[in-house]
Amino acid sequence: MKAILMTALGDPDVLQLQQVPEPQISQPTELLVRLVAAGVNPIDTKIRTRGTFYPDQMPAILGCDGAGIVEAVGAAVTKFEKGDEVYFCQGGLGKKGTGNYAEFAVVDERFIARKPANLSFSEAAAAPLVLITAWEALYDRARLQAGQKVLIHAGTGGVGHVAIQLAKLRGAEVCTTVSSPDKERLARQLGADLPILYRQTDWVKAALDWTEGEGVDIAFDTVGGKTFFESFPAVRVYGDIVSILEPDSNQGNFKVARSRNQRLSFELMLTPMLHNLVSPLEYQASILEQCATWMDEGKLTIHLAQTFPLEETAAAHRALELGSTTGKLAIEL
Secondary structure, three states: OEEEEEOOOOOHHHEEEEEOOOOOOOOOOEEEEEEEEEEEOHHHHHHHHHOOOOHHHOOEOOOOEEEEEEEEEOOOOOOOOOOOEEEEEOOOOOOOOOOOOEOEEEEEHHHOEEOOOOOOHHHHHOOHHHHHHHHHHHHHHOOOOOOOEEEEOOOOOHHHHHHHHHHHHOOOEEEEEEOOHHHHHHHHHHOOOEEEEOOOOOHHHHHHHHOOOOOEEEEEEOOOOHHHHHOHHHEEEEEEEEEOOOOOHHHOOOHHHHHOOOEEEEOOOOHHHHOOOHHHHHHHHHHHHHHHHHHHOOOOOOOEEEEEEHHHHHHHHHHHHOOOOOOEEEEEO
């Protein structure tokens, strides 16, 4: 099969189109999926530059997100059959025999969901990692409740644009930071109550004014760096801050968070994959099932900014690394 191999650490040129053996079903609960599209995520570019989680298994096929059609099923598969359309977040961290920048992938049926009928394969492939990340951050880490007020950073980015929608589906009010008038309009279309143009507005003051000086109940940091620390005064006493990035102590300190008795949480949706935790992986598949229902009901959408053919995967990485992407990118096979 055709696949994009990461042949070494480095710039996008280390991603090479090659012929590799097709993966084979080895466990009775596995599916062989003929991939139609794969998502592109920041984790892919980080692995490419820093190394995979399995450095002894190079070269590697990257790509955690995939969408396609079931080609064959293992002997114990009960939920799916050949011809079913599916989407998932599995593999792509460097483990041999996994990765979705390829024509085929093998995935356990417990960790996969039916593709939303309302989405194209490219839209569906762009969805799983960001949906699971936003769901776990808001619903599980921060325990979001109806009526709460939430600050979502980078509200038109990959994670941010679905986080706005998931917060609204839970009955929350949302303010979000965006960088341009076009992104402000998109954020409003996604349901944001208050988009804040952070380059020309003091976003902490805007969030405090919006909450009559009290601060938001939850801040969801998808940016990192100083933004994480600067969020503390925008969050109420006893409020929550959730980040998908590791704090950099050179960018700030925790004094304000401590004095306001705030709860800090971290969200890494890759944890179940990295630790081979079956129940959490099944839970993540259930998240995708619920999101598929909402998508088919028109309550949730994926903003797909651009697609690339498989042979131009390196160009997709370059586009993502520019840092100004709206929504998501996908590779079409």
